[in-house]
Amino acid sequence: MSGEINGPVPVGLTGDADAAGTDARFVTAREMGVAGCTRCGRVWPLETDVCARCGNTIVSRDRKSLQRVWALWLVGLMCYVPANIYPMLRTRTLAQVQEDTIVGGAVELAQHGAPGIAIIILLASVVIPLAKFFVIAFLAVSVERRSAVSYHQRQLLYEVVEYIGRWSMIDIFVVAILSSLVQLNALAAINPGPASLFFALSVIFTMLSAQAFDSRMIWDAQSGREETEKDE
Amino acid sequence: MSDTPPIPCTDLIVCPKCDAAYSLQVPPAGQRAVCDRCGQVLIDTRHKAGLQIIAVSVTVVILIIAAAIFPFLSIQAGGARNSVSILDSALAFSDGPLIALALLTAALILFVPLARMMLAIYVLTPIVLDRPPARGAALAFRWSEALRPWSMAEIFVIGCAVALVKITDLAQVELGPAFWMFAALVILVVAQDRIMCRWSVWNSLDEEPAT
Structure with missing residues (x-):
């Protein structure tokens, strides 16, 4: 798949390879088994507790x-x-x-x-x-x-x-x-x-x-x- | 495609607002990377942004200190006269339980903006000089970001405008030098916030920054 993104986005981001065929479909971090730090944006495996870069608690979804x-x-x-x-x-x-x-x-x-x-x-x-x-x-x-x-x-x-x-x-x-x-x-x-x-x-x-x-x-x-x- | 090996976490970027994942490609300076799903700006790099931010922050620190000392507003009516500084107006709520409000107001319009500027200088100076990050830089930047919504200098300026209209028919108002300093620093605070790319700062605080 091409992985090109249309729209106003400069060549910075590419849709992930999992989205076979459908450019418009987005893969969430959770589906990939990772979680992004909401404060500094660093990506960690799902089971990580604390972001080692900024010290924020890592949760895929904040249930509480x-x-x-x-x-x-x-x-x-x-x-x-x-x-x-x-x-x-x-x-x-x-x-x-x-x-x-x-x-x-x-x-x-x-x-x-x-x-x-x-x-x-x-x-x-x-x-x-x-x-x-x-x-x-x-x-x-x-x-x-x-x-x-x-x-x-x-x-x-x-x-x-x-x-x-x-x-x-x-x-x-x-x-x-x-x-x-x-x-x-x-x-x-x-x-x-x-x-x-x-x-x-x-x-x-x-x-x-x-x-x-x-x-x-x-x-x-x-x-x-x-x-x-x-x-x- | 189905059995692609797992992508290392450092090659990914995740939108903090909607959780969409992308493979990380740092855009060339001056361009932005925007989440295609929700429109959140993920990376917004700029040439020499670090140096500009430091310059603006230093200016703001000086302006805040000066604006807190010099007379801000003064009124005159029927021979009586009163002149106040910004600190005076922040501490207007100083009787009884309202003292909490006085401290809060002083924090929101003076101390929080001041602290954010000093934290930015502390975090960015070593980065701009290509040195290893300052001690506790991550913690400092974390505080700076946590305080961001609580920096309300620009709202105070609108409050001034409203208050001035309210009293113009009651008394004669004079604008002191601190008023103009404050007006200038508000513009600079907003500008500083605009030039700063959070992703870039966090990335440069990383042990092995992505390029």
């Missing part, structure tokens, strides 16, 4: 991965509830003391003529975290049962969640900057509320949850079906 994903997901969700109930910012001016929750603060911004900023805050603090909870849950469920969503799309979802999760921290940084900067003695002062701690914890735990997910499982659940579906 889903338990960790769900546990961290749940903690993240539990922190997200108080993050939305308690005030995020406490603004004290000459006339009054005002406490704003995340959503309340954004609504107020929109009313005061900064709808763009309100949208950024809502995106970073409400839409992205909620979408993240849904996507992680969906991915974790989808590797255990058949999913109508293709593996490419799910891989993309996973990458988006991993990439975008960090951006939820924007609101925490906004609170940090505001409450350090706006300390004008009697005139005005902004202080962080308890929601800030819960929100930061929620972001951290969902990031850990996404990291705990072993994306190789997405492709496993499919590989049996894929052969029959698109055998070219």
Whole structure:
């Protein structure tokens, strides 16, 4: 067999010889009896315990991965509830003391003529975290049962969640900057509320949850079906 | 074809995202090797990448230290004035249980990026000089990679922009020198991350690197 790969790949990779005749069929490391280190990429025989190059634990599939994903997901969700109930910012001016929750603060911004900023805050603090909870849950469920969503799309979802999760921290940084900067003695002062701690914890735990997910499982659940579906 | 002898592990490369296995061929410098199944970039070599990364990292280290010291932002309203450094804003959450958050913020925007840059310098300098890897280089690079998602300088900059818009109608804001340093270092941090090919670094830390 030629072993040529079509597509945008420069001459770096060649399909393995096992794929007799079918260029499109991929051989997984597990089928070959080897396992790749997820951290440094070194390949080892399946029975290897620890990667001798980088010290990472070698597992072909992380069986306990889903338990960790769900546990961290749940903690993240539990922190997200108080993050939305308690005030995020406490603004004290000459006339009054005002406490704003995340959503309340954004609504107020929109009313005061900064709808763009309100949208950024809502995106970073409400839409992205909620979408993240849904996507992680969906991915974790989808590797255990058949999913109508293709593996490419799910891989993309996973990458988006991993990439975008960090951006939820924007609101925490906004609170940090505001409450350090706006300390004008009697005139005005902004202080962080308890929601800030819960929100930061929620972001951290969902990031850990996404990291705990072993994306190789997405492709496993499919590989049996894929052969029959698109055998070219 | 069926009874091909088992391929030695060192001649293989496995996609960490989808587990597809390929026989390893290092692409010429400047080209990338991409997993054909899931699109993950496996190898992304570049001419003189090591030297560039070291140069950028050193610059970032200097900028981070300078940005932490110089005034970052200051506001003025009705005669009252307040000026803060980045460290001040990170440590804003310093009353009661929020102190944890203060330490966390300081870590995310200053110490984690700083640590990653220093680890990169430590790991790459011997490689660029064609010396054997530094002691504990694998551990150092491992830490650098583990800290990668937690380096949030670029997110802090967006946070600044949002915060500035929020207070412009409340008070007059002035941008200090540290603000511009921070803006520059964020671009460099992202660039450093882009030029670095993880596979190449790990490979050069190997006892018998593939060529």
